[in-house]
Amino acid sequence: MQVHSPIPTLSVKSCEERQQHLVRLMEEQQLDAVLIGDPRHVHYYAAYWERPFFAPLFLMTRDGVRTLVMPFECDWPTAVDIKKNYIFNKVATMVEEQLQNSLLELSTELHNVKRLGVDFGIRPGLLPVEGIEQVDLYPAILKQRRRKYDDEIELFKRLFQTTEAAYEYVRENLKVGVTEVELYAGMMQILGNLQGEHFGFFGNDFRCGEGGGLPRYRPAESGELAVIDLGVECRGYRSDMCRTIAVDSPSAAQEEAREQVLEAIQLVESSVRPGVSCREVYENAYNSLNDYRGWSFPHHLGHGLGLSPHEAPHLNPEWDDYFEVGDLFTVEPGLYHDELKGGLRIEEVYYLGESGLEKITTIPTGY
Amino acid sequence: MQVHSPIPTLSVKSCEERQQHLVRLMEEQQLDAVLIGDPRHVHYYAAYWERPFFAPLFLMTRDGVRTLVMPFECDWPTAVDIKKNYIFNKVATMVEEQLQNSLLELSTELHNVKRLGVDFGIRPGLLPVEGIEQVDLYPAILKQRRRKYDDEIELFKRLFQTTEAAYEYVRENLKVGVTEVELYAGMMQILGNLQGEHFGFFGNDFRCGEGGGLPRYRPAESGELAVIDLGVECRGYRSDMCRTIAVDSPSAAQEEAREQVLEAIQLVESSVRPGVSCREVYENAYNSLNDYRGWSFPHHLGHGLGLSPHEAPHLNPEWDDYFEVGDLFTVEPGLYHDELKGGLRIEEVYYLGESGLEKITTIPTGY
Numbered sequence: 001m002q003v004h005s006p007i008p009t010l011s012v013k014s015c016e017e018r019q020q021h022l023v024r025l026m027e028e029q030q031l032d033a034v035l036i037g038d039p040r041h042v043h044y045y046a047a048y049w050e051r052p053f054f055a056p057l058f059l060m061t062r063d064g065v066r067t068l069v070m071p072f073e074c075d076w077p078t079a080v081d082i083k084k085n086y087i088f089n090k091v092a093t094m095v096e097e098q099l100q101n102s103l104l105e106l107s108t109e110l111h112n113v114k115r116l117g118v119d120f121g122i123r124p125g126l127l128p129v130e131g132i133e134q135v136d137l138y139p140a141i142l143k144q145r146r147r148k149y150d151d152e153i154e155l156f157k158r159l160f161q162t163t164e165a166a167y168e169y170v171r172e173n174l175k176v177g178v179t180e181v182e183l184y185a186g187m188m189q190i191l192g193n194l195q196g197e198h199f200g201f202f203g204n205d206f207r208c209g210e211g212g213g214l215p216r217y218r219p220a221e222s223g224e225l226a227v228i229d230l231g232v233e234c235r236g237y238r239s240d241m242c243r244t245i246a247v248d249s250p251s252a253a254q255e256e257a258r259e260q261v262l263e264a265i266q267l268v269e270s271s272v273r274p275g276v277s278c279r280e281v282y283e284n285a286y287n288s289l290n291d292y293r294g295w296s297f298p299h300h301l302g303h304g305l306g307l308s309p310h311e312a313p314h315l316n317p318e319w320d321d322y323f324e325v326g327d328l329f330t331v332e333p334g335l336y337h338d339e340l341k342g343g344l345r346i347e348e349v350y351y352l353g354e355s356g357l358e359k360i361t362t363i364p365t366g367y
Numbered sequence: 368m369q370v371h372s373p374i375p376t377l378s379v380k381s382c383e384e385r386q387q388h389l390v391r392l393m394e395e396q397q398l399d400a401v402l403i404g405d406p407r408h409v410h411y412y413a414a415y416w417e418r419p420f421f422a423p424l425f426l427m428t429r430d431g432v433r434t435l436v437m438p439f440e441c442d443w444p445t446a447v448d449i450k451k452n453y454i455f456n457k458v459a460t461m462v463e464e465q466l467q468n469s470l471l472e473l474s475t476e477l478h479n480v481k482r483l484g485v486d487f488g489i490r491p492g493l494l495p496v497e498g499i500e501q502v503d504l505y506p507a508i509l510k511q512r513r514r515k516y517d518d519e520i521e522l523f524k525r526l527f528q529t530t531e532a533a534y535e536y537v538r539e540n541l542k543v544g545v546t547e548v549e550l551y552a553g554m555m556q557i558l559g560n561l562q563g564e565h566f567g568f569f570g571n572d573f574r575c576g577e578g579g580g581l582p583r584y585r586p587a588e589s590g591e592l593a594v595i596d597l598g599v600e601c602r603g604y605r606s607d608m609c610r611t612i613a614v615d616s617p618s619a620a621q622e623e624a625r626e627q628v629l630e631a632i633q634l635v636e637s638s639v640r641p642g643v644s645c646r647e648v649y650e651n652a653y654n655s656l657n658d659y660r661g662w663s664f665p666h667h668l669g670h671g672l673g674l675s676p677h678e679a680p681h682l683n684p685e686w687d688d689y690f691e692v693g694d695l696f697t698v699e700p701g702l703y704h705d706e707l708k709g710g711l712r713i714e715e716v717y718y719l720g721e722s723g724l725e726k727i728t729t730i731p732t733g734y
Contacts, residue, residue, distance in 0.1 A: 004584075052568050053676055090685035092666035094677040096509055121488025124501040134491040142463055185559030192552030196584060201419050201565050217371075217563060299459035309420055310461040318457035 004194045007234060008158055010047040014151040015079035018045055021144045022060050025117060029135055032113040033061040035106070037099070037120035040236035040307040041141060042068075047078045049235040051198065054088060055098035059109055069105045071098075104128050146304060146312040147326030152237070153351055156305065156328060157360060159239040160349065162194040162232050164363045167243045174245050176222050180206050180215035183226070191232055200233025208247060211336045211343040220247045225254060225342035225367070227334075236307050242332055242347030246367035254367065257295060257335040257344045262365060264288050264333040265348060268301070272350070272357055278313045278321040285333050286317075295337040302330040305349065327352040328360070371561045374601060375525055377414040381518040382446035385412055388511045389427050392484060396502055399480040400428040402473070404466070404487035407603035407674040408508060409435075414445045416602040418565065421455060422465035426476055436472045438465075471495050513671060513679045514693030519604070520718055523672065523695060524727060526606040527716065529561040529599050531730045534610045541612050543589050547573050547582035550593070558599055567600025575614060578703045578710040587614045592621060592709035592734070594701075603674050609699055609714030613734035621734070624662060624702040624711045629732060631655050631700040632715060635668070635682075639717070639724055645680045645688040652700050653684075662704040669697040672716065694719040695727070 022034045022045065036042050036058040043049040046058045046068050057069040058080070068080040071088035086102040089095060099122075107128040110116070117137040148156075166187040173186055184206050191199050205212035209224040220226065224247045231240035246254065264285045271281055282301040289297035304311035305328045313321040313329055328351050336343030349360040389401045389412065403409050403425040410416040413425045413435050424436040425447070435447040438455035453469040456462060466489075474495040477483070484504040515523070533554040540553055551573045558566050572579035576591040587593065591614045598607035613621065631652045638648055649668040656664035671678035672695045680688040680696055695718050703710030716727040 051571070091683050093670050093681055093683045093685070094675070096675060096678070118490065121490045121493070123485065123488045123503045123505060125503050126488070136490045136492050138490060181560060181563045184563075185556045188559040189552045189556035192555040193548060196548045196551075197581065198568050204418070214564065303460050308461070308463060311463070314460055316458050316460045318460070 004162070004196065005158065007195070007197070008151070008154045009076040010043060010155065011151040012047060012077050012079040014149040015045055015047045017149060018144070019060065019066070019079065021141075022117075023064070025137060025140055026060075026062055029115075029117065031062070031115045031117045031135060033059060033110070034117040034137065035059050035110075035119075037118065037122070038138075041119050043236050044145070044307065046080050047076065048074055048080075050074060053094060053098065055086075055102040057102050057106065059106055061109065061113075067106070067109055069102045099123075100126050142311075145306050147324065148306065148328045148351070152306070153328065153353075155234070155237055156239060156349075156351075159232050159234050159237065160241065160360055160362075162191055162199075163230065163239045163241055164361070165190050165194050166230060167228065167241075167245070167363055170226065170228055170243075170245050174208075174220060174226055174247055176247055177219045179217050179219055180208060180226075181217050183228075184215040187230070195232055195234065197234070200238070202232055203228075203230030205229035205242070207342070209342045211334070211345075222248050223251065223341050225250070225340060225344055227342060227345050229345065229347065238305065238307070238309055239349075240305055240309065240330055240347070241349055241361050242345045243363070243365065244342075244344040244346065244367065250367045251341075253293075253339055254341070254344065256293070257340055258346075258365070258367065260289060260292055261333045261335055261344060261346050265331055265346065268331045268333075269350075269357065269359075272323055272352065274323055274325050274352065276323045278315045278323060279317055279319065282315045282317055285315075289333055289335055292335065293337075295335040295340065295343075297333060297335060299334065300332075302332050302347075304329045323352055325352055325354055371529070371563065372525065374562070374564070375518070375521045376443040377410060377522065378518040379414060379444050379446040381516040382412055382414045384516060385511070386427065386433070386446065388508075389484075390431070392504060392507055393427070393429055396482070396484065398429070398482045398484045398502060400426060400477070401484040401504065402426050402477075402486075404485065404489070405505075408486050410603050411512070411674065413447050414443065415441055415447075417441060420461060420465065422453075422469040424469050424473065426473055428476065428480075434473070434476055436469045466490075467493050509678075512673050514691065515673065515695045515718070516693075519673070520695065520720075522601070522604055523606060523718075526599050526601050526604065527608070527727055527729075529558055529566075530597065530606045530608055531728070532557050532561050533597060534595065534608075534612070534730055537593065537595055537610075537612050541575075541587060541593055541614055543614055544586045546584050546586050547575060547593075548584050550595075551582040554597070562599055562601065564601070567605070569599055570595075570597030572596035572609070574709070576709045578701070578712075589615050590618065590708050592617070592707060592711055594709060594712050596712065596714065605672065605674070605676055606716075607672055607676065607697055607714070608716055608728050609712045610730070610732065611709075611711040611713060611734065617734045618708075620660075620706055621708070621711065623660070624707055625713075625732070625734065627656060627659055628700045628702055628711060628713050632698055632713065635698045635700075636717075636724065636726075639690055639719065641690055641692050641719065643690045645682045645690060646684055646686065649682045649684055656700055656702055659702065660704075662702040662707065662710075664700060664702060666701065667699075669699050669714075671696045690719055692719055692721060
């Protein structure tokens with residue numbers, strides 16, 4: 001009987017800190033209310049989370065009153081003043097119009113609203129009050145999301161415990177003849193056991209002998225590397241890391257590539273602090289890796305983690321971000337070439353807190 | 368090395384049949400174009416499907432021209448005239464504004480559109496042309512979805528092959544002391560192996576000794592029943608079935624409940640044909656089950672399957688549906704009471720085709 005530590009919930013305290021940003025947005029943009037409908041953001045601001053298919057809503061009016069509309073209570077405290085239930089099923093059949101029914105519960109609250117901030121799209125006619133001007137708050141919320149709060153970091157640490165176990169499974173089970181799908185399915189079992197709940201879409205790269213891609217019914221061959229890049233999606237949040245594991249004994253070239261990639265990671269570790277250009281950090285890594293022995297480093301160096309697969313900060317030449325306190329981000333240099341039989345990527349995760357850079361990933365990087 | 372049959376794709380022919388409904392809607396509602404943004408419906412009409420996080424769009428204009436905006440090609444034929452790519456990533460980092468970028472590709476096509484049918488909500492300001500009146504087509508599309516086309520039935524048959532394997536796993540592995548989470552995780556491995564791709568949220572009921580609920584780190588006890596109700600979500604479609612499996616030897620009461628439930632299923636099988644009231648079928652089952660020996664039957668008798676967990680037809684007293692050719696639906700009578708140590712539900716799935724009622728589920732119903 002395998003029992004893992006419970007998944008930490010978002011805290012009322014941190015939610016209320018985050019809600020202050022909505023208060024500021026209402027003032028700045030002269031909004032009468034803010035209506036949050038993206039389930040990830042309902043969780044972020046109100047600590048309410050339920051399974052997919054439901055349509056919880058979080059409304060905050062200019063007077064500071066917070067209303068949650070939900071199908072039913074969740075198992076932990078939420079950061080709201082008023083709770084309402086919407087009709088989500090009848091005699092156990094889920095109604096199709098979850099969002100419509102949820103919005104209907106806000107008819108009174110929306111009655112005097114002229115300007116409404118929203119973070120989601122509402123189909124024409126679904127808002128129960130006519131003539132409300134909607135203002136898109138998604139970009140402003142996305143900006144806020146970059147800085148991770150204490151409760152988010154606690155949740156992420158727990159998610160990486162689960163995530164890392166999948167790699168230990170691959171290390172034990174990857175052998176000549178094992179198919180990529182077998183490994184993929186085996187990891188699901190590990191993740192399911194440790195997470196104990198649905199963990200969403202969990203990655204794109206599960207191949208042997210290639211730099212990435214979805215799993216195939218193809219047996220692993222001697223000499224190949226498997227680039228395994230995955231995360232668990234838990235209540236909207238997504239972990240993400242990568243290890244490269246050898247099917248059998250790594251070649252001298254594969255070992256050399258690994259050393260080069262680890263050097264790039266050390267270079268990043270020694271240079272990241274608030275105010276440093278993410279693009280420059282990318283460029284330094286790129287210069288040290290790309291074309292080394294003719295091998296290539298064709299992708300970003302890293303990205304922020306949170307409620308989307310990729311967020312700020314972007315360690316990427318196409319963005320112009322600078323590191324800030326509160327950043328949670330990946331560093332994932334790699335080297336790819338046919339000579340490496342699949343190539344190599346190592347992805348570590350860091351939190352840049354008040355007291356400096358903290359590494360969140362813990363498992364070894366060896367083959 | 369376990370290899371399963373490939374998952375059938377939706378066919379261009381059936382997509383084009385389904386598109387005729389959009390043509391009719393444009394005529395009836397005097398629309399200049401229809402913009403489909405729900406990824407399930409892009410799949411339904413255009414046969415395009417990709418993993419989550421992307422924002423493909425399908426536009427059909429009054430002249431019949433069909434445009435698909437996508438991040439990249441999928442691996443099978445699509446039912447469109449023009450394909451466009453939107454910017455979904457830069458140097459491997461996913462851009463946050465998938466939908467905004469996807470919509471931008473339609474600036475020209477939307478230029479002269481005055482009335483636009485839509486099936487999804489668009490955040491204020493994201494449509495690249497101003498002054499377009501939006502008309503909600505979701506209810507009309509939902510109505511169309513009830514009738515299942517040939518390609519959908521083929522896909523469902525394949526999904527149920529995967530789904531049923533999870534039950535065989537439970538039958539082999541449910542023993543005193545096994546936790547619900549262990550079974551849940553083990554089923555994930557089975558489903559992952561047979562599906563070979565992401566299968567989404569897969570069910571709500573995984574408990575022993577209770578009528579339903581999410582899995583716990585709780586060991587199964589002697590005498591209990593496990594009501595296992597799950598499905599796989601594949602490219603938007605969701606299978607759904609239920610078997611009840613005994614931890615060890617079933618009691619006489621549990622056996623009797625099972626016989627009663629099977630009788631209810633036979634009653635349904637013998638009465639369903641086009642034009643029959645779904646509510647009456649529910650009521651007959653309810654009368655034969657509820658309060659039998661003081662046990663209860665508190666939930667619906669069944670529901671349609673498709674792109675939502677529950678669709679029409681509703682075998683439920685709160686709806687007034689009548690069976691139609693093209694219905695794909697579940698029949699799931701149950702009996703619950705402490706005396707049954709968890710209660711019992713059996714869920715079979717049927718397709719009401721031109722030639723009569725076909726049972727889609729195949730595995731035995733015994734404990």
